[in-house]
Every structure is written in structure tokens, then in C-alpha cells.
Amino acid sequence: MPDTVHDSPEVTAVRSEARAWFDEHWDPDLSLGDWWERLAESGWGFPTWSPEWYGRGLSSRLAAVVAEERKRAGAFGPPSGIGVMMAGPTIVAHGTDEQRKRFLPNMVSGKEVWCQLFSEPGSGSDLASLQTRAVRDGDEWVVNGQKVWTSGAQFSKWGILIARTNPDVRKHKGITYFVIDMDQPGIEVRPLKEMTGGATFNEVFFTDARVPDVNVLGEVGEGWGVAVTTLAHERNSLGAGGMGVMGGGEIIGRPDLSRRVGDLGNASSGSGEIAGMAAAFGAGGGSMIKMLPQLFGKGADPVVRQDVARIYTLLEIARFTGLRAQAAAARGERPGPEVSTGKLMASTIVRTLRDAGLRIEGPHGMLHGSDAPLGGMLQFLALFSPAVSIAGGTDEVQRNIIGVRVLGLPGEPRPDKELPFRELKVGTQTG
Ligand SMILES: Cc1cc2nc3c(=O)[nH]c(=O)nc-3n(C[C@H](O)[C@H](O)[C@H](O)COP(=O)(O)OP(=O)(O)OC[C@H]3O[C@@H](n4cnc5c(N)ncnc54)[C@H](O)[C@@H]3O)c2cc1C
Numbered sequence: 001m002p003d004t005v006h007d008s009p010e011v012t013a014v015r016s017e018a019r020a021w022f023d024e025h026w027d028p029d030l031s032l033g034d035w036w037e038r039l040a041e042s043g044w045g046f047p048t049w050s051p052e053w054y055g056r057g058l059s060s061r062l063a064a065v066v067a068e069e070r071k072r073a074g075a076f077g078p079p080s081g082i083g084v085m086m087a088g089p090t091i092v093a094h095g096t097d098e099q100r101k102r103f104l105p106n107m108v109s110g111k112e113v114w115c116q117l118f119s120e121p122g123s124g125s126d127l128a129s130l131q132t133r134a135v136r137d138g139d140e141w142v143v144n145g146q147k148v149w150t151s152g153a154q155f156s157k158w159g160i161l162i163a164r165t166n167p168d169v170r171k172h173k174g175i176t177y178f179v180i181d182m183d184q185p186g187i188e189v190r191p192l193k194e195m196t197g198g199a200t201f202n203e204v205f206f207t208d209a210r211v212p213d214v215n216v217l218g219e220v221g222e223g224w225g226v227a228v229t230t231l232a233h234e235r236n237s238l239g240a241g242g243m244g245v246m247g248g249g250e251i252i253g254r255p256d257l258s259r260r261v262g263d264l265g266n267a268s269s270g271s272g273e274i275a276g277m278a279a280a281f282g283a284g285g286g287s288m289i290k291m292l293p294q295l296f297g298k299g300a301d302p303v304v305r306q307d308v309a310r311i312y313t314l315l316e317i318a319r320f321t322g323l324r325a326q327a328a329a330a331r332g333e334r335p336g337p338e339v340s341t342g343k344l345m346a347s348t349i350v351r352t353l354r355d356a357g358l359r360i361e362g363p364h365g366m367l368h369g370s371d372a373p374l375g376g377m378l379q380f381l382a383l384f385s386p387a388v389s390i391a392g393g394t395d396e397v398q399r400n401i402i403g404v405r406v407l408g409l410p411g412e413p414r415p416d417k418e419l420p421f422r423e424l425k426v427g428t429q430t431g
Contacts, residue, residue, distance in 0.1 A: 011065055014058065018044060018066045022073035033110065036079055040109040044070070045078030053092055053100060054108045060320075079110030082152060085237035087114045087160050087179075090230045094177075094218045103158065103179065115156040115182065116234070117147045117204060118227065124149075125397050127162075127231075128171045128224060129424065132206060134163035134178065136213075141165075141178065143186070143209040149391075153189045153202040156182045161211070162227050165220060167422040174421060177223035179215040186210060196383045231393065232335040235343045238392040288377060289315075289353060292360045295373065307356035314349050318342065337405035340398035347389040354382045 007015060025038055039045035040054055047063045049055025058066065070077065078084070088107055091100055106112040123130040132145025143163055153159065159180045166174030182189070186209030191199040218226040289311045293299040321342055357378040358365040369376045389395045403409040416424050 007065075011062065014062045015065050015069060018069040019072070022069055022075050026070075026073045026075035028074070032076065035076060036108075036110040039078050040105070045108060046084065050092075053104055064320075078108070081113065082116050082160075083107040083112070083114035083158075086116060086230045086233045087158070089233045090160065090177075090226060091179075091217065093229050094226045098214070099179070099217065106157075112157040113152060113155045115150050115153045115159045116230070117150055117153075117159040117161040117180070118230075119149045120146060121148050125394060127227070128175065129421075130162060130164060130175065132161075132163045133167075134165050134176060134211070136165075139213045141176075141211045141213065141216075143178075143180065143206040143211060145206050147204040147206075149192075149201050150189075150204045151201045151391075153182065153204050154191055158182060159204075160217075160230060162223050164421065165223075168420050169221070170418055171416065171421045171424060172224045174221055175223040175227070176220050177217045177226040178211045179217060180209065180211045184209060196380055232337075232339060234392045235398070236335040236339040238343060238346060238388075288357065288374060291374070292357055292378075296360050296362065296364075298360055304356070304360055307352070307359075311349065311353055311356060314345065314352070318345060318349065321345075337401050340393075340401045340406070343392060343398045344395060344402075347395050350381065350385045350388045354378070354385045358382060 021042060021044055025042070026035075030038075036045070043049075043051060043054060043056040044066060046054055047056045047058040047066045048060060049057075051057050067077075084107060088104060091103055095103070107114065117132075118127060118130075120130050120132060132143065132147065134141040134143045136142075141163075143161070145163065147161075150159070159182050161178045161180045162175050163178065164174055165176040168174070180187075186207050188205040188207070190203045190205070192201055192203060193199050194201070217223075289308050293301070293304050293308060298304045361373055361378065364373050365378070367373070367376070368379055372379050393401075400412065404411045
């Protein structure tokens with residue numbers, strides 16, 4: 001809760017400016033699109049981003065104050081999803097001013113949805129072994145290959161794509177990073193059915209798809225370095241801290257908003273996994289775990305109390321970790337390898353929430369959908385929980401990153417590191 005009595009002068013100033021703005025501009029009768037546009041123009045949607053690019057350059061502490069004031073006014077948060085979580089910070093860090101001006105406005109206002117075209121059938125953890133090819137043709141590139149697990153591709157206008165542009169150099173070289181228009185005949189999106197019942201991620205096939213040279217982000221052949229920026233932001237935002245600062249969680253428990261979010265909100269959030277993460281880390285997870293013991297008369301059970309206290313503590317630590325990392329990103333700092341700890345924490349929180357929640361629900365935990373308590377939110381989370389340990393890099397990969405890049409332990413042997421990509425027998429490479 002805001003502590004207006006003990007606020008510093010700086011906090012007081014931001015609080016009163018934000019309060020005045022939200023009081024004046026939040027209107028529950030606005031469409032979500034109109035609201036997001038207002039938020040984007042004002043800089044209050046992403047207050048830690050730089051003022052030049054749709055923010056206010058505020059610290060994480062002050063951004064938390066803005067979020068308090070937004071919630072106090074009952075206003076919905078900014079769009080979330082791959083655009084603002086990953087593509088935006090990458091474009092700010094590596095793009096030209098022309099690219100920033102072209103792509104950011106419709107991203108921050110939620111008008112255009114983005115997807116991430118990185119993983120391939122043979123290249124997930126070993127992403128640098130990717131085989132999708134891009135070949136230059138005048139002032140365009142021609143793309144052929146296949147991506148997989150592409151969240152939200154069916155809703156997306158733009159994709160951040162990494163493709164091999166030079167197979168004669170070692171695998172981490174010769175990769176180029178593109179922004180590709182998804183709306184073209186050379187791209188076919190095929191949804192994949194998930195065990196949650198949804199179909200939010202996809203296979204994406206490229207057959208002579210086209211991308212103009214002006215959409216190369218960074219230098220040709222240097223896309224791996226650009227991709228590492230995206231991956232760091234991905235780990236950070238999918239990590240335990242990330243969703244705490246996203247708007248997605250606020251949909252849960254707000255039927256008035258969920259109804260109005262409709263397609264725009266689902267599309268902008270990009271996917272069911274955002275909803276799943278939001279259920280765990282946004283307002284959903286925190287309020288769910290507070291509600292459940294009372295609902296099932298188990299508030300006096302010492303084991304339940306311990307579980308609840310543990311989850312609540314983890315969520316609070318995660319929230320502040322996320323805000324700090326978001327502010328660092330806004331200062332143009334790429335999240336470091338230490339964000340892998342937050343990603344691992346996310347896996348722990350989701351599993352703990354799932355296990356404790358289902359234990360509290362008892363036999364009701366076996367119900368599904370609208371028959372289940374809280375509309376089946378916990379059951380959805382239980383089915384979704386394995387994804388958290390995989391998406392954005394598996395738990396094993398995060399541990400490797402922490403071991404090698406944070407703790408300075410020896411790395412895995414990498415005999416393929418210096419060989420030209422063409423000589424490797426990787427994934428589904430046939431020759
Ligand atoms: C919900 C969800 C959404 C996703 N969305 C997207 C998206 O939008 N765009 C996108 O590009 N990708 C997306 N992905 C893909 C995701 O990034 C990959 O699934 C992930 O990187 C793992 O790759 P893989 O599935 O190929 O598994 P593999 O790399 O084949 O790994 C298989 C197993 O081997 C282990 N392993 C692999 N290498 C090592 C190692 N060196 N040391 C120890 N263990 C190892 C892994 O931990 C894992 O247990 C999504 C995945 C999920 C689950």
C-alpha cells in the first residue's frame with residue numbers, strides 16, 4: 001500500500017503527478033486500444049523506459065509508485081507480450097533511429113503483435129545450430145526453413161527472426177537478425193495443440209519469404225549478439241520478477257476487464273503462456289494463494305500456512321527483482337547472466353503454487369474448467385507448469401549459465417565451436 005506519510009519528496013512528486021494523470025485520463029468506458037494509446041503517449045505505461053522512447057526514465061522504486069497509483073485509479077496496465085518484453089528492448093539497443101520510429105509506436109500501444117522466430121525442430125537449447133536460411137536478393141533477403149514453438153505467431157504482424165546468412169563460418173557467426181512481416185504468402189503458420197487445451201504456439205514455415213534489407217537489426221552476420229540481448233530480456237521477463245511488472249496478471253480477478261480485453265488483449269499478450277505466467281506472478285497468483293485457504297477452511301492448518309507464507313514471500317522478492325531489472329533495461333543495460341536465477345525462481349514458484357494449491361483444494365482439485373474452484377485457474381496453472389521450466393531456456397540451461405557465466409566454473413566441452421557451420425552434423429541438417 002502507498003505509504004504517503006513516509007514518502008520522500010521525490011516519491012511524493014511522482015505520486016502526485018501520476019495520480020493526477022490517472023485520475024484525469026483513466027476512463028472505464030474507453031476501449032482497451034484507446035486506453036493503451038493514451039498510456040503510450042503519456043509515458044506512464046512504461047515509466048522506466050527512456051523519455052525519448054515512450055517512457056519517463058524513472059527508477060524501479062518510482063515505477064512501483066506509478067503502478068500503485070494506476071491500480072488505485074482502477075486503470076488497466078500497458079500491453080504485455082513478446083513485443084514490449086523482448087523485441088522492444090532489442091530494437092532500442094541495436095536498432096537504428098528509423099527502425100525505432102517505425103516499430104515502437106504500434107508496439108507500445110498494443111496495435112501490432114510480435115512473435116519470436118528463434119527455436120527450430122533441431123535447435124532449441126543449442127540455438128546457434130539453427131538452419132533457417134536467408135539469402136540476399138538485391139535489397140531484400142529470401143528466407144526458407146522452419147521455426148517451431150512460436151508463441152502468438154497466428155496473431156502477429158511482426159516476427160523477430162534469426163536466420164543463417166553464412167554457413168561457411170562458425171555457427172555463432174553467420175547468423176543475421178531480422179524483423180519480418182508475418183503477413184505475406186511465403187509464411188505459413190500452423191497452430192500446435194497444447195495439453196492446457198489451448199493452441200497458442202505454432203510451427204512456422206518459410207517458403208521464399210521476403211524481408212527487406214532495412215529490416216536487418218544490427219550487422220549482417222552479427223545476429224547472435226543481437227539475439228543474446230533478446231534472450232536476456234526474455235529470461236528476465238519470463239523470470240519470477242517479470243510478470244510482477246506486467247499488466248497481464250491484472251486481468252485475472254477483474255471480469256470487467258477480461259470481457260473488454262477480448263481479442264486485442266489476447267493477441268497483444270501473445271499467448272496462453274503469458275496468461276499462465278500472469279496467473280502465477282501477477283495479481284492472480286498472489287490473490288489466489290491468499291484466497292484458497294479461506295475458501296477451503298484451511299487457514300488454521302500449519303502446513304498450509306507455511307506454504308502460503310513461502311509463496312507470498314517468493315512472489316514479493318520476485319516483484320522487486322523484476323522492477324529492478326526493468327529499470328536497468330530502461331537505462332540501456334542488457335540484463336546480465338544473473339537473471340537466470342529469476343528464471344529458475346519462476347519454475348520453483350509455479351511448482352510450489354501448483355502443489356500447495358491442489359493440496360488445499362483436495363478432491364476439488366480434480367475438477368476442470370468452470371466446474372473447478374476459481375474457474376479452474378489453478379488447474380490451468382498445473383497443466384501449464386512444465387512450460388515454465390522450458391520456455392525461454394530450460395532449467396538445465398539456466399543452471400549452466402549461472403555455473404559458467406556467474407560463478408566462473410569451467411564450461412562444457414564445445415568441440416564444434418570453431419568449425420564452420422557447413423561441416424557440422426547438427427539437428428536435422430542433411431548436408
Ligand atoms: C510455452 C513455450 C513457449 C515457447 N515460445 C517460444 C517462442 O515464442 N519462440 C521461440 O523461438 N521458442 C519458443 N519456445 C521454445 C523454447 O525456447 C525451447 O523449447 C527451449 O529453448 C528448449 O529447446 P528444445 O525444446 O529444443 O529442447 P532441447 O534443447 O532439445 O532440450 C531437451 C532436454 O535436454 C536438456 N539439455 C539440452 N542441452 C543441455 C545442456 N547443454 N546441458 C544440460 N541439459 C541440456 C534440456 O534442458 C531439456 O531437458 C517456447 C517453449 C515453450 C515451452
